[in-house]
Amino acid sequence: MQETNNFHPSDLGLLPFLEALIEERHVSRAALRLNRSQPAVSHALARLRDIFNDPLLVRGQGGLQPTARALQLAEPLAEALALMRSMVAQPSFNLEQCHHNFRLSLSDYGAAILLPTLVSRLRKSAPLVDLSIVSYGRERALAALIDGEIDLAVGVYPILKQAGHADLRSALLFEETFACLFDESSACGAFSFDDYLARPHVRVSVALQDDSEVDDALARLGYKRRIAVQLPHWSAAPDLVRGSDLVLTAAKRSIEYLGKGGLQCSELPFQLSSFPFVQTWHRRREKDAPHRWLREEIAAIAGAKGQR
Numbered sequence: 001m002q003e004t005n006n007f008h009p010s011d012l013g014l015l016p017f018l019e020a021l022i023e024e025r026h027v028s029r030a031a032l033r034l035n036r037s038q039p040a041v042s043h044a045l046a047r048l049r050d051i052f053n054d055p056l057l058v059r060g061q062g063g064l065q066p067t068a069r070a071l072q073l074a075e076p077l078a079e080a081l082a083l084m085r086s087m088v089a090q091p092s093f094n095l096e097q098c099h100h101n102f103r104l105s106l107s108d109y110g111a112a113i114l115l116p117t118l119v120s121r122l123r124k125s126a127p128l129v130d131l132s133i134v135s136y137g138r139e140r141a142l143a144a145l146i147d148g149e150i151d152l153a154v155g156v157y158p159i160l161k162q163a164g165h166a167d168l169r170s171a172l173l174f175e176e177t178f179a180c181l182f183d184e185s186s187a188c189g190a191f192s193f194d195d196y197l198a199r200p201h202v203r204v205s206v207a208l209q210d211d212s213e214v215d216d217a218l219a220r221l222g223y224k225r226r227i228a229v230q231l232p233h234w235s236a237a238p239d240l241v242r243g244s245d246l247v248l249t250a251a252k253r254s255i256e257y258l259g260k261g262g263l264q265c266s267e268l269p270f271q272l273s274s275f276p277f278v279q280t281w282h283r284r285r286e287k288d289a290p291h292r293w294l295r296e297e298i299a300a301i302a303g304a305k306g307q308r
Helices: 009-024 027-034 038-053 069-090 107-125 137-147 193-197 213-221 234-241 253-258 287-307
Strands: 059-060 063-066 101-108 129-134 150-155 168-176 177-181 200-204 225-230 245-250 263-267 275-282
Touching: 009 027, 009 038, 009 069, 027 038, 027 137, 027 234, 063 069, 101 107, 101 287, 107 129, 107 150, 107 253, 107 263, 107 287, 137 150, 137 168, 137 275, 150 287, 168 287, 177 234, 200 234, 225 234, 234 245, 234 253, 245 253, 253 263, 275 287
Parallel strands: 101 129, 101 150, 200 225, 200 245
Antiparallel strands: 059 063, 150 275, 168 275, 177 245, 177 263
8 A cells, every 4th residue: 555645754845835826726826936847836736636635726717726625724734834934034134135126016106106215215225126117007917916927016906805806915005186187278267077078188097998987987977078198108198288178187196296387287176086095915925024125115105195
């Protein structure tokens, strides 16, 4: 009789593989998380199946699904690994010697209010830390977090309560409101709701089909605005307004400083709730010390901006 089910001390190294496979439910994502090759993870899964005499993960709708035995193992496995990690974890890490490349998704707005201060802080306190910035639409950014393609997404993510995002974590940075920007020469007196609807609009959006809180709010009121120009680049949008009849609706902090030199920044002529500006990450990064430090830096910078 073979003793393939016996757990040998050398098999202890397979436990992180089992944890990653149960949580990721995908061999490639588990490999990325563990920084191991896909064949190595597949080999580990084969050995784990022998040890526990159970398939552990089987193909189902949406990919690999844990078996009842795997789900039974998940909690004691997490507790055991947490104890092991606590015994070897370093209480802190050396910022000056920390080599890390963080991959972030930021909108133009998020980059404008966070990056100058963040980069300045990094150059002084963590000169070996690098940043790679992409600008994804909401659903693309959340999918990239789940796949491990990026480490952090900063922006407006009001959809985290939907199914499929249970492994994502988020923290509120501040509440933001909308305002509108237009050329003073095109306005006659107070900017009314009728004026707003009658004018053509500029919309900044990375994805053509990205949701817009402004358009959703107007639709609830039974109205629709005309989008004359849609573009993914925030930096060009204010110049499109200057000298034209176009209206730009955007986060107030991003346009209020432009309310001079022929442009006017005004409150919206209709009711629209404030919206949360958050940072979002996958729970696999929850206790990662460099990642936690970066989140704290971003929170401190955003907190100062939110008090304006």
